[in-house]
Amino acid sequence: MYENLPRRSVMCVDMRCFYASCMASWAHLDVEKEAIAVVGNFQQKGSIVLAASPIMKQRFQVKTGTRLYEIPKHPDIHLFEPKMEYFVRMSVEITKLLNSYVPKEAIHVYSIDESFVDLTGTEKLWGDPVETAHQIQDELYRQFEITSTVGMGPNMLLAKLALDLDAKKTGFAKWDYEDVEKKLWPVTPLSKMWGIGHRTERTLNNMGIFSVGDLAHADLATLEKHFGIMGNQLYYHARGVDLSKVGEAPLIEGQISYGKSQILMRDYNTKKEVLAVLLEMCEDVARRAREAYKVGRTITLGISYSKNAFGGGFQRSRTIDEATNDTMVIYRVCQQILNEQYNERPVRQISISITKLESENSMQLSFFDATRWRRRKLGATMDQLRTNYGSSAVLRAVSYTDAGTAIKRSKLLGGHKK
Structure with a gap:
């Protein structure tokens, strides 16, 4: 079924621990070696942690969502309030770096710390797209001292899924259509897949659908009856199919x-x-x-x-x-x-x-x-x-x-x- 589908070289790049890494850079700290947490508001004891460094998570069990009053008093812990203007400026500079490799039309900024980049056609300039992706990761670290993770795929969807389900463990992952059955279909619960929230998951579970493989083999007409156009999208996304283009539209066509x-x-x-x-x-x-x-x-x-x-x-x-x-x-x-x-x-x-x-x-x-x-x-x-x-x-x-x-x-x- 994949013979006639486009096979592009799309990367989805995510800046790891972005807020914590930005504050580490601002305070001249090493995010990989220091216990750092960014807290929404010091004046509210119930304020939550927005980001935490790896050491903060491992050593003190403080992670995103932890409350301020739950953070232990310890001299090795560095707490910061968010500096949103600084974060936005850093995000803009990161996008400028990506723009040095591809035109603006080949970049889709998905969030402040995550972007899609279409490397298709850059082979004559930069060589193999996989090597280019690694080169971009290296340059991001040299310039901003922030590590990144990258998922690659033939379309935006598979690049995003490679990032979320694989690359965040290893730093880099590349998925193709041939990987869908082995890597995507076993995924459960359904909410682990991009685009499926807990409410949709409950509805699908009530229909007897518990894994992405179940969704890929469900009856399309039944899904469309329950979810409308979203049912069609769920069906094809479960098969790794996504026809949206970087720079033209996000993964979901149009604002719903x-x-x-x-x-x-x-x-x-x-x-x-x-x-x-x-x-x-x-x-x-x-x-x-x-x-x-x-x-x-x-x-x-x-x-x-x-x-x-x-x-x-x-x-x-x-x-x-x-x-x-x-x-x-x-x-x-x-x-x-x-x-x-x-x-x-x-x-x-x-x-x-x-x-x-x-x-x-x-x-x-x-x-x-x-x-x-x-x-x-x-x-x-x-x-x-x-x-x-x-x-x-x-x-x-x-x-x-x-x-x-x-x-x-x-x-x-x-x-x-x-």
């Missing part, structure tokens, strides 16, 4: 949702406080959709209660008749869901998303809502002001209340101090 999740800095004990943050979050989600000229029909609200109230929560979705990117329409739907589901317990986390997206050009003007176009223009104007002058340039009144978080978050980068 716009969402935002926020862990609150304290328990929010009243519905009024929760609604204040909800409105801010709806503004963010709607803005991203408007900037992409997308509208959505399904709105999802998730609420997690505080551990002080024994946790729990709910997630509910509602599909509306007309797709929207209007902040207040999204907010009113979330408000309805909250009114129905909220049981007056303290809230610690809120998530919102809109899905079932379509082009904004498909949005019909209504004879019964003459103000819709005016609201859309107003939203676009507010979006432009925030783009030009910062996210706090134009805020709703709720952001100036004690419950509002937008002003404080506007001073953060990636959710952390700049």
